[in-house]
Every structure is written in C-alpha cells, then in structure tokens.
Amino acid sequence: MPTILVIDDNPAVATALxxxxxxxxxxxxxxxxxxxxxxxxxxxAVDLVVQDMxxxxxxxxGEEGVALFRAIRERHPDLPVILLTxxxxxxxxxxxxxxxxxxxxxxxxxxxxxxxxxxxLLELAxxxxxxxxxxxxxxxxxDALLREHDLRGLVFxxxxxxxxxxxxxxxxxxxxxxxxxxxxxxxxxxxxEIIHANSSxxxxxxxxxxxxxxxxxxxxxxxxxxxxxxxxxxxxxxxxKFEAADGGTLFLDEIGTLPLAGQVKLLRVLETGRFxxxxxxxxxxxxxxxxxxxNADLASLIAAGQFREDLYYRLNAIELxxxxxxxxxxxxxxxxxxxxxHGKRLGAAAERALRAHAWPGNVRELRNTLQRAGLLSxxxxxxxxxxxxxxxxxxxxxxxxxxxPDRAAIEAALERAGGxxxxxxxxxxxxxxxxxxRLDRLGIKRD
Numbered sequence: 524m525p526t527i528l529v530i531d532d533n534p535a536v537a538t539a540l541x542x543x544x545x546x547x548x549x550x551x552x553x554x555x556x557x558x559x560x561x562x563x564x565x566x567x568a569v570d571l572v573v574q575d576m577x578x579x580x581x582x583x584x585g586e587e588g589v590a591l592f593r594a595i596r597e598r599h600p601d602l603p604v605i606l607l608t609x610x611x612x613x614x615x616x617x618x619x620x621x622x623x624x625x626x627x628x629x630x631x632x633x634x635x636x637x638x639x640x641x642x643x644l645l646e647l648a649x650x651x652x653x654x655x656x657x658x659x660x661x662x663x664x665x666d667a668l669l670r671e672h673d674l675r676g677l678v679f680x681x682x683x684x685x686x687x688x689x690x691x692x693x694x695x696x697x698x699x700x701x702x703x704x705x706x707x708x709x710x711x712x713x714x715x716e717i718i719h720a721n722s723s724x725x726x727x728x729x730x731x732x733x734x735x736x737x738x739x740x741x742x743x744x745x746x747x748x749x750x751x752x753x754x755x756x757x758x759x760x761x762x763x764k765f766e767a768a769d770g771g772t773l774f775l776d777e778i779g780t781l782p783l784a785g786q787v788k789l790l791r792v793l794e795t796g797r798f799x800x801x802x803x804x805x806x807x808x809x810x811x812x813x814x815x816x817x818n819a820d821l822a823s824l825i826a827a828g829q830f831r832e833d834l835y836y837r838l839n840a841i842e843l844x845x846x847x848x849x850x851x852x853x854x855x856x857x858x859x860x861x862x863x864x865h866g867k868r869l870g871a872a873a874e875r876a877l878r879a880h881a882w883p884g885n886v887r888e889l890r891n892t893l894q895r896a897g898l899l900s901x902x903x904x905x906x907x908x909x910x911x912x913x914x915x916x917x918x919x920x921x922x923x924x925x926x927x928p929d930r931a932a933i934e935a936a937l938e939r940a941g942g943x944x945x946x947x948x949x950x951x952x953x954x955x956x957x958x959x960x961r962l963d964r965l966g967i968k969r970d
Contacts, residue, residue: 524548524549524550525549525550525570525571525645526549526550526551526552526567526568526569526570526571527540527544527549527550527551527552527569527570527571527572527573527641528551528552528553528554528560528563528564528569528571528572528573529541529551529552529553529554529572529573529574530553530554530555530556530557530559530560530572530573530574530575530591531553531555531573531574531575531578531607532555532556532575532577532578532579533575534555536575536607537551537553537555540553540573541553543634543637543638544641547638547642549641552567552569555578556578557578557587557590557591557594560572560574560591560595561591561594561595561598564595564598564599564602565598569602570603570645570648571602571603571604571605571641571644571645571648572595572602572603572604572605573604573605573607574588574591574592574595574604574605574606574607575588575607576588576589576606576607576608585608588606588608588619589619592604592606592619601648601651603626603644603645603647603648605626605627605628605637605640605641605644606619606620606626606627606628607627607628607629607630607632608627608628608629608630620948626640626644628640647944650942654942661682661685664685664689665685668685668688668689668692671692672688672692672717672720672721673717673720673721673725674688674717675713675716675717675720677710677713677717678854678857678858678861679851679854679857680853680854680856680857681851681852681853681854682853683846683850683851684846684851684854687714687843687844687845687846688717690843691714691717691718691721691843692717692721694718694841694843695717695718695719695720695721695722696721696722696723697841698723698812699840699841700793700812700813700814700815700837700838700839700840700841701715701718701813701814701815701840701841701842701843702778702814702815702816702817702838702839702840702841702842702843703715703814703815703816703817703842703843703845704816704817704818704842704843704844704845705816705818705844705845705846705847706818706845706847706885707818707884707885707887708848708884708885708886708887708888709845709846709847709848709885709886710845710885710886711776711816711818711845712731712774712776712816714843714845715729715731715772715774715814715816716729716774718772718814719771719772719774719812719814722772722812724770724771724772724812727768727769727770727771727772728767728768728769728770728771728772729768729771729772729774730764730767730768730771730772730773730774731773731774731776732745732746732764732773732774732775732776733776733777734775734776734777734778734779734780734781735776735777735780736777739782740754741754742781742782742785743782743784743785743788743801744757744761744763744801745763745764746763746764746765746775746785746788746789747763747765747788747792747798747799747800747801748760748761748762748763748765748766748800748801748807749761749763749800749801749802750800750801750802750803751802752802753800753801753802753803754801754802757801757802760800762800763800765792765798765809765811766807766809768809768811769809769810769811770810770811771811771812772811772812772813772814773811773812773813773814774814774815774816775789775813775814775815775816776815776816776817777816777817777818777819778815778816778817778838779817779818779819779821779824779829779830780819783829783831786830786831786834787831789834790831790833790834790837792809792811793813793834793837793838794837796808796809796810796811813838815838821835822835847882847885848882848885848886848888848889849881849882852878854886855877855878855882855889856869856874856877856878858886858889858890859874859877859889859893862889862890862893862894863893863897863905864893864894864897864898866903867896867897867900867903867904867905868903868904868905869904869905870904870905870906871932871935872906872907873904873905873906873907873909873910874935875907875931875935876907876910876912877889877910877912878935879912879931880912892910892911892912893910895911896909896910896911928951928953928961930965930967932951933947933951933958933961933962933965933967934967936951937967944958944959
C-alpha cells in the first residue's frame with residue numbers, strides 16, 4: 524500500500540486528505556512544519572509528498588514552500604511532490620513544476636482531480652522504479668561481462684548487443700564450430716575475435732580468411748596449402764590457413780562463397796582434423812577451432828545445390844545471430860562517439876539525426892560517416908549537415924511557438940526518461956499538463 528506524506532500547518536487539511544486517501548487504500552502521515560517533514564522523510568519510506576506553500580498565518584509569499592520543495596528535491600530527487608497553492612501563488616508553483624515538482628493544485632482542491640493526479644504519479648513512480656531496477660540489472664550484467672571476459676574493446680550499450688555478447692562468451696568455452704550470421708557491417712569478425720580471446724586456444728593464432736575475396740581456383744590452396752607445381756604459378760610449396768591456425772582459431776568469413784570442392788575438404792577437416800595439400804597425397808593433421816560467418820541465406824543456397832547441407836549442420840553447431848544496427852539503437856550514439864575524431868563532439872541535432880537514420884550499412888557505415896564528417900566539418904560541434912544525414916520525415920503538425928520543444932526534442936526526452944512523462948516534462952522545462960497537450964497536438968502516443 525503506498526504512503527503519502529502531507530506537510531501542511533493546517534490540521535484540517537491533513538485530516539481531510541487522510542480521510543480522502545484512506546477511502547482509496549492509500550496510507551497517509553502528516554506533519555505541520557517543513558523541518559518535521561524533512562525529518563520524517565529521512566527515517567521513513569514515502570511514495571509521494573503533498574506540501575503547502577506557506578506555513579505561518581502571516582506569511583503569503585510562498586517562499587517557505589519553495590525552500591521546502593528545494594530541500595526535498597535535493598535530498599530525494601526522484602520523490603514526486605504535489606504543491607497545494609492559492610491562486611495568488613500560481614506563478615511560483617508553475618516555476619517549481621518546471622524545476623521538477625510533479626504537479627500543483629489550487630486550494631480548495633477538487634477531490635477527483637487530486638486522486639487522479641496522485642494515482643497517476645504513483646503509477647509513474649512505480650514504473651520509474653521498475654525501470655531503474657531493470658537498468659541496475661543491466662549495469663551489473665554489463666560490468667560482469669567487462670570484468671570476466673576479454674571483449675576486444677567492443678563498444679556497446681544496447682541490451683540486444685549485451686545478450687549476443689554474453690552468448691558469444693559462453694560458446695567460446697566450447698570447442699564446437701560457431702556460425703556467425705548477420706548483415707554486412709555488423710562486426711562478425713570482431714565477434715570471432717571475442718570468441719577466440721575467451722576460448723581455450725586463446726594463446727594460439729587467430730587466422731582470418733575472406734572466402735569471398737579469393738578467386739575460386741585459389742580458395743583450396745589458400746585454405747589447405749599446395750605443393751610446388753600443384754597449379755600454374757605455384758613455384759614452391761606453401762602452407763594453407765589451416766596449418767597457420769594450428770593450435771588456435773580459423774575464421775572463415777563469407778563461407779557461403781566456398782566452392783563445392785572446397786566444401787568437401789572442409790567437411791573432412793571438421794570431422795577428422797586431417798587434410799591434404801593440393802598436389803600432395805600426404806595427410807596432415809591440425810587442431811583448429813573453426814568459426815565461420817556469412818551474410819547469405821545458407822538454406823536457400825542448400826536448396827539451390829550450391830552449399831552442402833551436411834557441412835551447414837557441421838558449421839552450425841552453435842549459431843550467433845548479429846542484428847543490424849537499426850535493431851539495436853542504443854548502440855548508435857556510443858559507437859558514434861567512439862568513432863568521433865579527436866577534438867570533435869556531437870550536437871543535439873546531430874545526435875537526433877544519427878538516431879533517426881536507418882543505417883543500411885550498419886556499423887561500417889556509421890564509422891565511415893563519422894570519419895568523413897571529421898574531415899569535412901570546420902567547427903568543433905558537428906551538425907546534421909556535417910554528417911550528411913537527414914532525420915526521417917514526420918507527419919505534418921501545426922508549427923510550434925518559439926518556446927515550445929519540437930517533436931524530436933520531446934521524443935528524445937521521453938526516451939531518456941524511459942517514458943516517464945513527469946521526468947520528461949521536467950527536462951523540457953514544461954508542466955506535465957503542457958506536455959500532455961503538446962503530445963496530443965503532435966500525435967505522439969502516451970504509453
């Protein structure tokens with residue numbers, strides 16, 4: 524059951540509020556002075572405060588209420604406060620709402636409006652507390668990942684990236700092959716490095732080969748080696764990537780481009796650890812952890828007869844799916860700041876443009892965008908023009924007055940506040956009611 528503290532020098536006010544709240548399953552405690560209110564808050568848990576603006580009969584300035592509110596806000600920054608004020612002090616109450624008070628009501632109050640405000644604030648506070656617990660849990664998990672694993676300097680903040688990283692570190696302890704899937708530019712090689720760095724063969728070599736960058740006739744020689752004279756131009760024997768990766772990890776990027784003949788040899792190596800160089804009958808044996816990656820639909824390649832189904836299941840003992848950057852939006856700004864050239868910073872409008880962009884090229888596109896902007900921008904603070912990006916178009920809305928925040932500013936504040944309207948309103952310098960009206964005018968849904 525929630526508890527409300529009433530701070531008012533008039534006992535009749537406290538009695539009336541206690542009666543009203545008790546009828547709606549809300550506990551109430553009351554004090555008559557600011558000092559007693561602050562003392563009670565220091566020793567007891569309270570969910571909401573209802574405070575007067577004056578505490579002496581001969582005082583009407585509202586200064587006592589202002590001082591009390593500021594003291595509460597300093598000591599309990601997340602505690603919602605409702606101000607009870609006479610109309611003559613409405614301006615002071617509005618200023619306090621902009622400074623972080625949850626709401627204000629004029630005396631005499633309307634019971635239904637007061638109860639609606641109280642219930643809304645209690646619900647928002649519960650949502651905020653749940654959000655804080657969730658974020659605290661995320662921080663603990665993230666700190667554990669950073670503390671217990673070598674993440675190779677990967678920059679991340681999104682919960683989806685955290686979950687993928689946790690899985691990568693978990694599967695790293697196994698010797699089973701890992702298949703990393705995802706669009707181009709999502710960092711598949713970085714995840715392969717993380718798997719290697721946290722594996723039992725981390726002290727061995729990490730060898731990467733891009734199967735799609737090699738001519739088809741040379742892929743087998745690149746992977747398995749070749750004896751002198753095995754093909755035109757092979758003037759001397761050479762070892763392949765499997766030999767080079769012996770005792771470590773071999774990362775096979777764009778595995779879907781491997782020719783069928785190479786797929787047969789690869790399957791045998793995965794099953795037996797044995798292979799032959801091109802032009803040789805002598806078997807060689809290696810111990811290699813294989814991590815492969817593709818942006819292709821291997822199931823479609825199998826159906827078209829271009830990829831062996833038995834190899835697919837052998838490679839896919841464990842699959843690690845990397846999401847496109849647009850589906851892990853909380854990674855965008857941390858990555859952008861990481862790629863920022865020295866001496867540059869992102870302005871608020873640039874941050875909004877980065878968040879609004881679809882990033883079809885994923886992390887690679889983001890990195891290139893920031894590097895290009897760093898060369899072209901002349902000012903320390905980057906703008907959307909410097910980035911060469913434009914926010915997604917929005918529905919037409921009536922123009923805002925000069926002192927009203929626009930859609931982008933409101934949506935950004937709501938996102939930072941986790942959807943808590945009172946917190947977003949405070950950040951925007953608006954009353955909660957004004958924010959409600961602005962949301963309605965802009966057509967922004969209230970959760």
